[in-house]
Amino acid sequence: MTSKIINMAEKIKDAEDRLLESLFESPPLADDGFSIKIVRKVNRRLWMRRLTLPVAAVIGGAIAFKPLTGLVSILSGLSTMIPTELLSGAASSIPQFQTIVLGAILLGVGLLSMRLLEE
Amino acid sequence: MTASEDRDLVARAVSGEDTAAFGELVRRHQSHVRNFLRKLAGDHALADDLAQDCFLHAWDKLQSFSGRGSFIGWLLKVAYTTFLQSKRKSKRYAEILESAGHVADQESRHQVLPDDEVTDLDKFLAVLTEEERAIMVMSYACGLSHREIGDATDMPVGTVKSVIFRGKEKIRNSFDIKDHQHG
Numbered sequence: 126m127t128s129k130i131i132n133m134a135e136k137i138k139d140a141e142d143r144l145l146e147s148l149f150e151s152p153p154l155a156d157d158g159f160s161i162k163i164v165r166k167v168n169r170r171l172w173m174r175r176l177t178l179p180v181a182a183v184i185g186g187a188i189a190f191k192p193l194t195g196l197v198s199i200l201s202g203l204s205t206m207i208p209t210e211l212l213s214g215a216a217s218s219i220p221q222f223q224t225i226v227l228g229a230i231l232l233g234v235g236l237l238s239m240r241l242l243e244e
Numbered sequence: 245m246t247a248s249e250d251r252d253l254v255a256r257a258v259s260g261e262d263t264a265a266f267g268e269l270v271r272r273h274q275s276h277v278r279n280f281l282r283k284l285a286g287d288h289a290l291a292d293d294l295a296q297d298c299f300l301h302a303w304d305k306l307q308s309f310s311g312r313g314s315f316i317g318w319l320l321k322v323a324y325t326t327f328l329q330s331k332r333k334s335k336r337y338a339e340i341l342e343s344a345g346h347v348a349d350q351e352s353r354h355q356v357l358p359d360d361e362v363t364d365l366d367k368f369l370a371v372l373t374e375e376e377r378a379i380m381v382m383s384y385a386c387g388l389s390h391r392e393i394g395d396a397t398d399m400p401v402g403t404v405k406s407v408i409f410r411g412k413e414k415i416r417n418s419f420d421i422k423d424h425q426h427g
Contacts, residue, residue, distance in 0.1 A: 141412065141416075142384075145384045148368065153279075154278050156275075160268075161267070163266075164263050
């Protein structure tokens with residue numbers, strides 16, 4: 126109710142307000158390809174945004190490839206340090222043990238590479 | 245051109261990154277935004293460049309349009325912010341030039357209209373400060389309510405009213421506006 130009264134009060138204009146309105150009034154400007162130019166720029170931005178992540182991933186992957194291969198070889202070296210009895214025992218109790226270990230290593234490497242890429 | 249149509253177009257543009265819907269919004273409001281910036285900047289080419297920047301910023305920030313006020317009010321807020329940022333940048337640029345020993349010619353930095361192209365409105369706008377000019381243009385040229393102007397300029401409604409009052413007084417004191425006709 127109060128806001129309606131305020132709006133009505135605003136709409137009550139004196140002669141000076143009306144004169145100012147007519148002085149400030151400008152003829153509408155023709156679009157003349159303005160909106161098309163904006164849409165084209167927006168589309169270009171969208172494409173850039175869509176391309177940025179894959180391109181960054183490829184570049185990051187290329188940069189991180191060498192350190193990652195080194196990391197994988199270190200991890201595979203570490204896996205030889207695990208006693209063979211433990212491995213065979215675990216393998217007999219859990220049939221997919223080797224796959225799980227490999228998956229865990231890959232997950233670790235994946236997380237590390239993600240962090241490297243982010244950095 | 246209704247507010248609900250604007251809101252629908254915004255929803256379409258935001259939800260599916262529908263650039264055609266955004267293009268329609270630009271087509272609907274470009275005249276208001278460009279006229280607003282032309283009155284603020286006083287330079288048509290610069291104002292049109294700023295209008296382009298404004299619409300690109302608007303696209304980036306479109307999710308932040310809550311739909312509470314009018315879309316043109318929100319858009320003029322983006323336009324005003326773009327104008328102020330550009331002013332700040334050019335001021336910094338001028339300072340760098342000055343510190344580097346270049347004496348920049350004030351006249352060359354601000355396009356001066358020939359005498360025969362200076363309208364009554366240009367004369368009125370010249371006596372106002374930047375803030376007063378923006379608020380008066382929003383009120384009298386764009387037809388925004390005091391509340392919408394407050395939202396656009398981050399000012400309380402009371403301050404908007406007093407700025408308009410002050411602007412009118414300045415114009416009244418500088419010119420006999422009753423003698424002026426449109427143009």
